[in-house]
Amino acid sequence: MKLFGYFRSSTSYRLRIALNLKGLEYENIPVDLRTSEQKGEAFTARNPFGSVPMLEADGRDRAQSMALLEWLEEAYPDPPLLPAGSEDRYTVRELAHAIATEIHAINNLPVLRYLADPLGHAQDDIAIWYRHWLSRTLGPVEQRLAQLHTGDFLFDRPGLFEVVLLPQIYNARKFDYDLSDKPHTTRIEAACLALPEFERAFPDNQTDSPDYIQPAGE
Template identity: 75%
Template structure:
């Protein structure tokens, strides 16, 4: 497998975590989003969505991180990302999809660039935008976790929810989001980051991580 990724991309981070949790071997092919390498003709010919991640696996190029995660669980069922119970699977999807669709969709790099140019917003205004959409979804996620009475992870081991949550929290820290009112999410993040699969996937530990970043 070859994972086309950018070190700081939260969707790339998701895939690295999932591949590590499943114990699958893969090589990283860096794609520099700041230099718009994902928009080059050769890359777009393989991935019309012109983004990351893209996973070369089983004879084809695969785009869209949630679709890839679901495919991984079906193609490599060992160490599943989703629990066996139907209701538990719904719980995982409710929380993970909420973060992926409600936060990432409005806070990804193309959106932030559009806010700055051509719309002309200042960086302070963009940061306020970012934190607003974080809070809109993180608050109900934290409330749901409180209702469920979770421990270190949503269920017995990290899965799809943690794979989606931890990268989004990484981004939130970069934008100085205040997590003091989110003890359950913070506990999950702490437990995950202590695991080798998450440590190896961290943006600080990638082949394209700039020195001093």
């Protein structure tokens, strides 16, 4: 497998976590979003969406992170990203899709760039926009977690919800979003970040990150 992505892309981050949780080996191939490499002819010839992540697997180039996560779960069911029962699966999907559709879709890089140019909004205004949409969905997510009385993870181990949550919390911290009133969310975040699968997927630990430090002996 080859994962084409960008260290700070939240959707690429999702796929790195999921692949690590599945125990699947993959080659990480950086695509520079700062120079719009993903919009170049060579890339769009393979992925017409002109977006990351793109996963080259089983002779096919696959795009769109949520569809990719579903494919991984079907093609490589063990260990699972979804719990066994239909009600628990619904709970996971309810929370994961709320974050993916109500936060990420409206706060992703193309939207933020469009707000700046051509619409002409200042960076401070864009940050207000970003935090508004975080609050609109992270608040209800926290309330749902409180209703469920979760432990370190939504269920007994990290899965689809944590895969989608962690990149968004990383972004929230970048925009100085106050998480002090979200103890369930931050507890799950801390438990995930303590695991090697999440540590390896962390943006700063990717070779295309300016903060990357090559491990000793490599």
